[in-house]
Amino acid sequence: MPGQDERGVGTLKDAARRRARRLTSGLLSLVVFVGGCGPASPTAVPSPSALPAALADKTWVTSNPVDTLGAYVAGTLDGRYHLILPRDEAALTAAQFRVVSAIWTAGQNGSIEQSTLIVRDLRQDGAEIARFTASGSVGPGQAAVTTDALFFVGNGGPDVVAGIYAGSLADGSVRTLVAPGPVPADLGALIGPVAPALSIGPGVSRGAVALSPSGQTLGSAVCGPSRCHIELLHLPDGTLLRRLIGVGSRLWLLSDTILITVESGRFAALDLAGQRRWVVDDALVYQGYLTADGQRLVVLYENVQTVTTRLTVIDLASGAETVVMEWGRAAAAPWLWAAVSTDEFAVLIPNGVEPGEALEQGGGSFRADLLDLRTGTLAAGALSVSAR
Numbered sequence: 001m002p003g004q005d006e007r008g009v010g011t012l013k014d015a016a017r018r019r020a021r022r023l024t025s026g027l028l029s030l031v032v033f034v035g036g037c038g039p040a041s042p043t044a045v046p047s048p049s050a051l052p053a054a055l056a057d058k059t060w061v062t063s064n065p066v067d068t069l070g071a072y073v074a075g076t077l078d079g080r081y082h083l084i085l086p087r088d089e090a091a092l093t094a095a096q097f098r099v100v101s102a103i104w105t106a107g108q109n110g111s112i113e114q115s116t117l118i119v120r121d122l123r124q125d126g127a128e129i130a131r132f133t134a135s136g137s138v139g140p141g142q143a144a145v146t147t148d149a150l151f152f153v154g155n156g157g158p159d160v161v162a163g164i165y166a167g168s169l170a171d172g173s174v175r176t177l178v179a180p181g182p183v184p185a186d187l188g189a190l191i192g193p194v195a196p197a198l199s200i201g202p203g204v205s206r207g208a209v210a211l212s213p214s215g216q217t218l219g220s221a222v223c224g225p226s227r228c229h230i231e232l233l234h235l236p237d238g239t240l241l242r243r244l245i246g247v248g249s250r251l252w253l254l255s256d257t258i259l260i261t262v263e264s265g266r267f268a269a270l271d272l273a274g275q276r277r278w279v280v281d282d283a284l285v286y287q288g289y290l291t292a293d294g295q296r297l298v299v300l301y302e303n304v305q306t307v308t309t310r311l312t313v314i315d316l317a318s319g320a321e322t323v324v325m326e327w328g329r330a331a332a333a334p335w336l337w338a339a340v341s342t343d344e345f346a347v348l349i350p351n352g353v354e355p356g357e358a359l360e361q362g363g364g365s366f367r368a369d370l371l372d373l374r375t376g377t378l379a380a381g382a383l384s385v386s387a388r
Contacts, residue, residue, distance in 0.1 A: 052344065055370075057096075058077045059094045059095055059099070063091075064356070082122075083120065083122055083125075095146070097122045100119050101117070115135075115137055115138035130168075143209065144209050144210075150166070156206060157180075159182070161182070164220055177218070183204045187204045205222070205223065207223055216235055219259065220251070227246045227247065228250060232259075242273075254290075258277065259271075259272070260288075260290075266283055268280070282303055282305045285301045286302065286335070288301075288338060290316075296316060300336040311371070333352055337368065355385065364386060366384075367384055368385060
């Protein structure tokens, strides 16, 4: 997930590569290609005069390498709303016209002692609508925002695992969903070989939060060198739904019934009891997201055996995989901009660069492609994004 070259889009040349993948559950994962017998190739079509309705309001935030006013810039895909964050704030997340940033206060030893979290509304000219504080560092991935609440990790320390909190955007009140607590003794020890993608060093800490598309379920994992405890919360009443102990992979995404976890060389689906439903092996995951109904995973990943990159749609219940597009080993795969993609359209940034880098390379703007997930049709350069 890097530089630009002139390599074209590749397709599978060997029919044997289209074979079904056998799942650990013993079920067969059906691999289907859209548009006939092979993965769709990009088709240049005229850029649409207006964005599809589901894309127009998608809210984004990224680094701002071209403006001295602030290090981060946010907006909506249709360009109606735009915000440059103050210089001392770091962006954490954005969704549904809300932009969340943090001001980190360092202690005498240079470590972060306090995080001040600020929520702004793009529709109110970026006005601040709520502010929360937590001891320790709250970093990217450790906050999720909806129209009425901010869920965040906080109040951890060297010997304390951070808790999880819900902040009301209406009145600024805070609910404790999971209280900070002692480091679980069983996570501190090394258990078997450590997957590089899982290892976070000798310590134990809480990682990112994952919010289901319905907004009903929140997940977060406390991980040690080789294992994680995953906590699942039912947000309507703030209760602990389930705690999965000793999971050997990291929580990535979740629906209300299925968890997607990643580890070195694979990603998998678990049910709420922690039982594996299906797995994709030999996979280096780049980006992905769940559809609004929580039933499908849209994911960009590299098959490390064939050295090809796939953008696929996977049915969460069965593991059946539909390949929408594929890039061969000599091709430059794009960056899947998951935060602004939809059930129907994937937003792809050419040459595998993330949005902030694309802004820098384009001098403050860039064009992205729109891939129709239903037909495999690619509208090259259909989307314009600007930092100004």
